[in-house]
Amino acid sequence: MAAIGNRGTVTEASGFSAEKDVEKLRGAMKGTGTDELVIIDILSHRTVAQRQRIKEAYKQAIGKDLADDLSSELSGNFRSVALGLLMLPPVYDAYELRNAMKGAGTEEACLIDILASRSNDEIKAICAVYKKEYGKSLEDAICGDTSGMFQRVLVSLLTAGRDESSAVNEAQAVLDAKEIYEAGEARWGTDEVKFLTVLCVRNRNHLLRVFEEYQKISGRDIEESIKREMSGSLEDIFLAIVKCMKNKPAFFAERLYKSMKGLGTTDSVLVRIMVARAEIDMLDIKAEFLKMYSKTLFSFIKGDTSGDYRKILLELCGGE
Known part of the structure; x- marks a missing residue:
């Protein structure tokens, strides 16, 4: 170990x-x-x-x-x-975010993958690098490229203000679950701000407790409700936050799987995750991948890529 x-x-x-x-x-x-x-x-x-x-x-x-x-x-x-x-992690993340917003169209998946999964310190470092390298704040870039509630969730994550303690306030967790339920499943239309306030601000242990409580109140997993209540990029980012809180390596395993299954490969996602996680939690991502899909990440990459690209990815994957 x-x-x-x-x-x-x-x-x-x-x-x-x-x-x-x-x-x-x-x-x-x-x-x-x-x-x-x-x-x-x-x-x-x-x-x-x-x-x-x-x-x-x-x-x-x-x-x-x-x-x-x-x-x-x-x-x-x-x-x-x-x-x-060759890049330091925050430099690579800033570079990827910049590329995701350059030119016409935005690769929302990149904004979601990075901002939903990084810690406060990581986000602060990314923001500092972005400003230095590209001459404008990441927040301005994101506000110029996204809109609506999706933009508000990204801006909230950019403040890097999430509680990172491990304290669970039992009464607050019950209240949070109830408020999310009442903001979504229990009414016509959805009050997304309530979801934002809870999902972008609370610490991980607290949120795991909220998700348990939510299941009790609504009879549904929080992920199910998000899928029913939201759509598009907003749905994607709330799901990503929930998944990262529950099990970050499993989140990346799923992203890798989806980047390779079916026709064609979403190379931007495959490259980004293999480069960014190789030194952090690739062992755990591989274990989750095997558990979730009964196939090794190695075999998936091998079957989906070729040439030197395949060779370097398999080295980063580190064998079966």
């Missing part, structure tokens, strides 16, 4: 030397053709911290950005994974 806080498939490489890795990467990109296997081997078996040291050593030794060199050598989804792995 890995130490708590590191349930990742990617762990520190022993005998690590940034200089040696730089030599290998340099060799892999010199001349005609690229030795992708060397790049895959290094990037997928170093932690984020080790990759930062490789980036510094690369710049020092060669006077160029490793990301720029990789960007011109690689292409497609494989390039997306490689570049994602």
Whole structure:
């Protein structure tokens, strides 16, 4: 069992030397053709911290950005994974959010996946990076790109003000459950603000208690009610919050499954989760995936992807 806080498939490489890795990467990109296997081997078996040291050593030794060199050598989804792995987590999240809102249309799934699953500190870091890198606040970007109640939920999550204690106020939990019930199932139309206030503000233990109580009052799981009462992106974000509170690795397992089942693969989702969770909870995500779908995540990725893209994802997945 890995130490708590590191349930990742990617762990520190022993005998690590940034200089040696730089030599290998340099060799892999010199001349005609690229030795992708060397790049895959290094990037997928170093932690984020080790990759930062490789980036510094690369710049020092060669006077160029490793990301720029990789960007011109690689292409497609494989390039997306490689570049994602070189970024610090809040930088990668900010970059993904930015891409989700660039140009016409918005990839709501990206906004939901990231903002519903990150801690207060993670959200604060993402907001700081976003402002620094893109010259405007993440809140302004989101307000310019979304609307209605969906926007209000995102803005609430962006305040990074969720109670993160583990205290459960029994009387309040009962009241919260009753208020959500009365705001939804028990009336015509839905008062979504009540859902927002409870789901975006309360701590995890408290919410688990609210969900239990809700089941008692309404005879339904909270997820069922959300599906009945809401639609579109608002439904998606409330469900994501509930699922992350209940079991975050299971939430990501389901997102991975849905990105690969059926026709075509939603690569943006697959890449984002594999890169972002490799060092955090990939072991737990794999276990939940197997439990939920009776197939390994490894076999799913293998059957759904190809080439170097498949190779690097399978390394991040860390075997069957």
